[in-house]
Amino acid sequence: MxxxxxxxxxxxxxxxxxxxxxxxxxxxxxxxxxxxxxxxxxxxxxxxxxxxxxxxxxxxxxxxxxxxxxxxxxxxxxxxxxxxxxxxxxxxxxxxxxxxxxxxxxxxxxxxxxxxxxxxxxxxxxxxxxxxxxxxxxxxxxxxxxxxxxxxxxxxxxxxxxxxxxxxxxxxxxxxxxxxxxxxxxxxxxDESPEVMPLQRDLAGRRVVITAGPTREALDPVRYLSNHSSGKMGYALAAVCAERGASVSLVSGPVTLTTPPGVERIDVTSATEMLAAVESRMPCDLFIGCAAVADYRAASIGEHKLKKANDDSGLTLELVRNPDIVATVAGREDRPFTVGFAAETQTLEAHAGSKLERKRLDLIVANDVSREGIGFGSDDNAVTLLWKAHDQTQRHSLPVQPKAALAGAIIDHIVSRLP
Structure with a gap:
């Protein structure tokens, strides 16, 4: 050869x-x-x-x-x-x-x-x-x-x-x-050195869709509802999947990150835009819902900037539920292997386990965003993976490490469970 x-x-x-x-x-x-x-x-x-x-x-x-x-x-x-x-x-x-x-x-x-x-x-x-x-x-x-x-x-x-x-x-x-x-x-x-490992191409031929970053839900032309997600975890996952041979579509909320090589990036702002972009890339083999999607949006968006009241009466906003993107994908007839993320501040495994069952996910990645030095905006993270096997919830914890390394460990686990 x-x-x-x-x-x-x-x-x-x-x-x-x-x-x-x-x-x-x-x-x-x-x-x-x-x-x-x-x-x-x-x-x-x-x-x-x-x-x-x-x-x-x-x-x-x-x-x-x-x-x-x-x-x-x-x-x-x-x-x-x-x-x-x-x-x-x-x-x-x-x-x-x-x-x-x-x-x-x-x-x-x-x-x-x-x-x-x-x-x-x-x-x-x-x-x-x-x-x-x-x-x-x-x-x-x-x-x-x-x-x-x-x-x-x-x-x-x-x-x-x-x-x-x-x-x-x-x-x-x-x-x-x-x-x-x-x-x-x-x-x-x-190189015959035993330290040289073959390049992993275990996702070759697979189609992967990943969401990343926050969504922004407009209140008026200048204000919006959002969260602190940086998108770093989702982008790291997209980079790993592409390196391992997958065809990757990354549906991204507003972030300041560079698109990983070989990844198709679709920029969106709101949760409804993100869902439409995800559905346009279906069917796929693997869906990873890593974005921090706003749960609610304004029932109506002000045509002009909302003005402060002259008294101390405050402001009441009417909010409506946003679509649940990961649950929508998991509920499709041609559903892919579906992975969700749960960013929690308390009773981490209980809340994540509930989402795993309620949304019919194949795997959920739970992380405690209240811990200092990990989670939103940080370069490091630590997570717990939860999945169902033989009607029992299984768990596997991954310690604090750079998000790039953590992404590889998460994908290792997903690949081991892909059909």
């Missing part, structure tokens, strides 16, 4: 596949980066890819002829697909379009690239690239799941602005990020 002939990818034979997407322009830079690591790089292009970037460009960058034909008379015995399949240590397809993913997921071999993928025993990776709606389509997500089962590793996709004008998850990772992930994926094969 992969030849560990020195640092980086030196001596490794990489077959770079390019399919028909606008992100193909990034493939030239990727080919150059791979060559700079010392890898041997050969390129195979689909017919459609040649409409976006010319074979001559890739040939100049790699110093090797670019293959485009299934039966190439100039290839060894005219069987170029077998020759290339045996040559490659790694097959990396970037970009991988929705069409190419579908063909590979179903074993098609109707051009050179798909044929050699079926004929190879090399390590196979791909960097998906497509419109955000195409990525979220159930057929594409099912194909991603199937490719994972067939041994493919998906690098990305990333979230952000797209060539079509949309914003969302579906962009091809930048070439530098692809190279970094490729090196991370291969690191266990290059």
């Amino acid at each position: 992969v030849s560990p002939l020195g640092p980086g990818l030196a001596g490794t034979r990489i077959l770079l596949g390019i399919s028909a997407g606008i992100a193909a322009y990034k493939s030239a830079h990727l080919a150059r980066l791979l060559k700079k690591t010392g890898a041997e790089v050969r390129v195979v292009m689909t017919e459609g890819a040649q409409a976006f970037i010319t074979p001559l460009t890739l040939q100049a960058l790699t110093g090797e002829p670019v293959r485009t034909s299934l039966l190439d008379p100039e290839a060894e015995a005219g069987m170029g697909h077998i020759e290339l399949a045996k040559w490659a240590d790694i097959i990396l397809i970037a970009p991988a379009t929705a069409d190419l993913m579908a063909r590979l997921a179903h074993g098609h071999a109707d051009d050179l690239l798909t044929t050699l993928c079926l004929a190879t025993e090399a390590r196979c990776l791909m960097a998906p690239a497509m419109n955000q709606a195409m990525w979220r389509h159930p057929a594409t997500l099912a194909n991603a799941d199937r490719l994972g089962e067939l041994g493919w590793t998906l690098l990305g996709p990333d979230a952000g602005d797209q060539a079509c004008g949309d914003v969302g998850l579906g962009r091809m990772l930048e070439p530098e990020a692809i190279l970094a992930q490729l090196l991370s994926e291969l690191e266990p094969t290059r």
Whole structure:
């Protein structure tokens, strides 16, 4: 398989596949980066890819002829697909379009690239690239799941602005990020030290939706009801899920945090907006309701700023209940594995256990926000996990630690219980 002939990818034979997407322009830079690591790089292009970037460009960058034909008379015995399949240590397809993913997921071999993928025993990776709606389509997500089962590793996709004008998850990772992930994926094969652990990809092919941060419920154009949630725990969970291979949609209330790499972020303000965004990302495999959603909102929002009374009579606000987002998700016919959070100031386990049963959750993460140094706004936290097994409430406590580390421990536990 992969030849560990020195640092980086030196001596490794990489077959770079390019399919028909606008992100193909990034493939030239990727080919150059791979060559700079010392890898041997050969390129195979689909017919459609040649409409976006010319074979001559890739040939100049790699110093090797670019293959485009299934039966190439100039290839060894005219069987170029077998020759290339045996040559490659790694097959990396970037970009991988929705069409190419579908063909590979179903074993098609109707051009050179798909044929050699079926004929190879090399390590196979791909960097998906497509419109955000195409990525979220159930057929594409099912194909991603199937490719994972067939041994493919998906690098990305990333979230952000797209060539079509949309914003969302579906962009091809930048070439530098692809190279970094490729090196991370291969690191266990290059270092025989027992301290080196394989990169966890135990959420590959899974679709995860996470809520984070506070909600703001308007009273008038300048005032609102809210809470002290910073969103740090939810963002840490999103980062861990993305690192472990999941397709992550992060529905975020108003926070000042940076979006984790590879995560689709949907910004909302109120609880009703958050619920609508969550439902637009259903179905999914795992839902984590980490946001601190306001329980109530104003029955009516003042058109203008509410004025202070001239006497000391005070102000009475009429509030109505907000939708319960985590309970709504747990009550769906196509319900995902549903995890809730309980931020409490007293009788922690009693209140959290009640929510676990009442909202029909698979797991609840309870934390005492009255403890100094943890919880809202802090970089550290400590939680207790509660779940039902054999009609008994089970518990597992996680001690005070940075939220990034805590997120990994929580996801470890969730993964162990996912169907």
